[in-house]
Amino acid sequence: MAVERREMIEVLNAAMANAADDLTEDQRLRFGHKLLKTYAIELDSPARTDWLAALASENTVVEPGDDNNLATLTSPQFTAFADRIEDRFVLVHSLETAQSSDRFIDGLLGGTGLDRLWLGNQTLETIAGWGTFRGFGSRFDRKVAAEDAEREDAEEAEVGTEQPPEADAMNHPVQSLRIRLSGSESRQLLNVLKEHRLLRHSVSLSSVRMRYRDEGGQVITDEVFYSGRVTARGNSYELHRGLVGRIVDAYTLRLASIEEEAALSITDEGGLMGSTVVIQLNGETDVDSIVNTVFSGTQPFRLAGIPLKLSDDYVSVRAVDLHSGSPLNFEIAPELVRAYVPAGVCGNTLLRLETNMQQYFDAAVRLELGTTGALI
Amino acid sequence: MPDRGWPRTLSNVGWEVSVIEPKWNVDVPGQQQPGTILPDLVVAIRRDEHLILFEAKVGTVQTEQLDRYLLLTLEKLMSQSPEQPISDFQIAYAATSEHETSCLQSLSGHPVPLVTFSDDVVKSGNAAFSHQPTQDILAPGIQLNGARVPQHFIPIDTDSSDEEVLQAVGQALILLAVEEQQTFSDDDVLRKVFGDWYRFLSSQYRTELRTTIRSRGLSKLAHANVLGTYLFQSGGDWGIRGLNGGENANGIKAFITAVTREMQRGQFILDV
Numbered sequence: 001m002a003v004e005r006r007e008m009i010e011v012l013n014a015a016m017a018n019a020a021d022d023l024t025e026d027q028r029l030r031f032g033h034k035l036l037k038t039y040a041i042e043l044d045s046p047a048r049t050d051w052l053a054a055l056a057s058e059n060t061v062v063e064p065g066d067d068n069n070l071a072t073l074t075s076p077q078f079t080a081f082a083d084r085i086e087d088r089f090v091l092v093h094s095l096e097t098a099q100s101s102d103r104f105i106d107g108l109l110g111g112t113g114l115d116r117l118w119l120g121n122q123t124l125e126t127i128a129g130w131g132t133f134r135g136f137g138s139r140f141d142r143k144v145a146a147e148d149a150e151r152e153d154a155e156e157a158e159v160g161t162e163q164p165p166e167a168d169a170m171n172h173p174v175q176s177l178r179i180r181l182s183g184s185e186s187r188q189l190l191n192v193l194k195e196h197r198l199l200r201h202s203v204s205l206s207s208v209r210m211r212y213r214d215e216g217g218q219v220i221t222d223e224v225f226y227s228g229r230v231t232a233r234g235n236s237y238e239l240h241r242g243l244v245g246r247i248v249d250a251y252t253l254r255l256a257s258i259e260e261e262a263a264l265s266i267t268d269e270g271g272l273m274g275s276t277v278v279i280q281l282n283g284e285t286d287v288d289s290i291v292n293t294v295f296s297g298t299q300p301f302r303l304a305g306i307p308l309k310l311s312d313d314y315v316s317v318r319a320v321d322l323h324s325g326s327p328l329n330f331e332i333a334p335e336l337v338r339a340y341v342p343a344g345v346c347g348n349t350l351l352r353l354e355t356n357m358q359q360y361f362d363a364a365v366r367l368e369l370g371t372t373g374a375l376i
Numbered sequence: 377m378p379d380r381g382w383p384r385t386l387s388n389v390g391w392e393v394s395v396i397e398p399k400w401n402v403d404v405p406g407q408q409q410p411g412t413i414l415p416d417l418v419v420a421i422r423r424d425e426h427l428i429l430f431e432a433k434v435g436t437v438q439t440e441q442l443d444r445y446l447l448l449t450l451e452k453l454m455s456q457s458p459e460q461p462i463s464d465f466q467i468a469y470a471a472t473s474e475h476e477t478s479c480l481q482s483l484s485g486h487p488v489p490l491v492t493f494s495d496d497v498v499k500s501g502n503a504a505f506s507h508q509p510t511q512d513i514l515a516p517g518i519q520l521n522g523a524r525v526p527q528h529f530i531p532i533d534t535d536s537s538d539e540e541v542l543q544a545v546g547q548a549l550i551l552l553a554v555e556e557q558q559t560f561s562d563d564d565v566l567r568k569v570f571g572d573w574y575r576f577l578s579s580q581y582r583t584e585l586r587t588t589i590r591s592r593g594l595s596k597l598a599h600a601n602v603l604g605t606y607l608f609q610s611g612g613d614w615g616i617r618g619l620n621g622g623e624n625a626n627g628i629k630a631f632i633t634a635v636t637r638e639m640q641r642g643q644f645i646l647d648v
Contacts, residue, residue, distance in 0.1 A: 112554070264529075265572060266393070266572045266573065266576070267392075269392050269420075269422065270392040270393035270394055270395075270420065270576060271387070271392040271393075272387065272393075272529065276526065295636070296636065297632055297633065297636050304550055304632050304635070304636045305636065306543045306546045306547055306635070306636065306639045307543075307639075308539055308540065308543045310527065314524055316527045316528065316543070318528075318543050318544060318546070318547035319547070320547060320550040320551055320554060320632075322554070322632070325551065325554035325555065327547060327551055327568070327571070329527075329528035330528075331524060331526065331527055331528070333524050336524065338524070338526065340526075340528045340529070342571055342572065343572070371384065
């Protein structure tokens with residue numbers, strides 16, 4: 001029987017309430033009780049024409065719900081709700097374990113047409129500013145090779161299963177950094193880390209935890225991850241859903257900035273419109289490391305590229321985004337990555353690039369419009 | 377900081393691409409057969425009804441070619457150019473700074489400006505541009521300050537190196553594979569390489585580019601070490617093995633892996 005939206009809300013509200021009671025009384029979840037995890041997923045243009053088909057696969061059955069924007073996703077030992085918003089995005093609500101949910105989402109995103117929301121440092125900081133800062137996670141690693149066993153399966157599903165070579169990590173003051181910190185002073189501690197001379201290029205946010213309240217006094221404590229996952233603590237699904245919707249809205253603005261201001265096109269009169277997109281680097285970044293890591297066709301960058309050396313430290317790359325099947329071209333130098341995004345190409349590609357550049361090369365990098373230097 | 381590699385100075389005074397490599401005729405005194413000119417790039421400044429025909433040079437200016445350009449009249453241009461109306465036009469040459477001296481010698485005494493490009497500046501210094509806003513910009517020069525010169529605003533041309541052609545064709549093949557195009561023509565590849573630019577290519581130049589793509593791109597990749605096992609020729613078209621049969625994901629994955637690995641390692645250069 002098709003799931004009803006009312007039913008989904010009741011189930012998710014009840015799950016949140018159970019988890020909230022457990023955490024209040026026992027400081028841990030009882031057996032069978034799970035935190036609600038919501039994954040925000042972006043659909044590319046073709047996938048938007050039949051979003052249910054885009055979610056279906058050999059291992060995943062999609063059953064439409066009682067309205068056009070609701071469905072259940074079922075695979076062996078996994079069930080979730082799919083909740084479409086704003087035409088372009090789907091929220092997948094899961095009450096399974098984090099490991100199981102992550103694995104399911106990784107599998108779902110293995111093909112073309114679907115991608116995560118890539119929430120870079122600045123976006124996570126903006127989101128954290130909507131509530132009261134309660135903690136953060138930071139992850140920086142000069143190696144792209146994923147260490148989590150759960151990630152390996154997803155990479156098997158991606159083109160080019162060979163892991164990218166390790167970057168020249170030892171030339172960097174920080175090779176690897178993992179922090180998880182929570183508490184009322186975590187905001188100040190994050191600032192201290194970011195301002196430290198040796199750490200400022202390595203403190204890359206992987207999550208922020210925040211207390212978020214509405215005008216009616218309802219409060220949730222959600223953790224927002226760079227990969228578009230939002231874990232809910234509290235007893236209001238509606239408030240959690242509202243927060244996720246707000247994140248999607250903010251993300252949409254960044255996508256629009258890329259797709260409307262940067263997209264390169266040629267007018268009928270032969271005028272060139274748009275702008276390059278530039279990531280300023282510190283001038284010491286090893287070009288070969290970027291080329292070999294970013295354009296190998298593997299997760300997380302998902303760009304298959306063909307490099308051509310223009311000089312010892314200047315490389316042109318013609319690439320294809322394996323998420324959307326779109327062409328993008330790049331130039332890489334120690335002081336910049338310059339991207340050319342043709343009109344019609346999904347802006348998510350560059351937000352994915354920015355977020356992962358922050359985690360694997362320099363936590364301080366940002367996307368800028370090449371013509372004006374304005375931040376995207 | 378703005379990306380200094382992309383000054384919009386000339387765009388701001390109205391420069392727009394009119395057509396790339398058109399084949400136009402000029403009347404040659406004393407001959408019944410017309411002469412031919414093939415400007416590499418024609419720029420239109422439409423608000424001033426002005427065209428600039430650029431010939432890009434590596435080396436010296438050939439006198440015979442220059443003489444043909446100098447025979448072009450406004451009436452003859454108006455009868456062939458897609459631009460209407462045209463009040464004025466000018467022939468100009470472009471060269472990198474290392475070829476400046478030799479080009480200037482050939483152009484001496486002619487009202488033909490030479491635009492030179494170096495890592496630091498784009499400028500002209502011999503004859504003046506008759507379009508005054510252009511002259512006002514190029515006489516002092518556009519400072520590039522050693523910026524990394526953008527490579528990807530315009531795709532390859534027939535003078536591109538083999539490596540550039542192979543890179544562009546390799547990218548086009550990945551795009552075709554992702555689209556699950558089991559067979560495709562030289563023109564399909566050309567369209568992928570040029571994208572939006574395709575419609576600005578003259579038919580003559582499209583023919584030349586198709587030859588470039590076939591002979592210097594596809595044919596070489598079809599004989600490359602690993603790629604050669606995927607790319608095949610069938611009649612006048614091309615195909616990629618392993619993309620048929622409804623289980624395309626694995627075939628596409630294998631092909632893209634082959635392209636990126638082989639081309640990233642540069643093996644294709646050694647094996648062709």
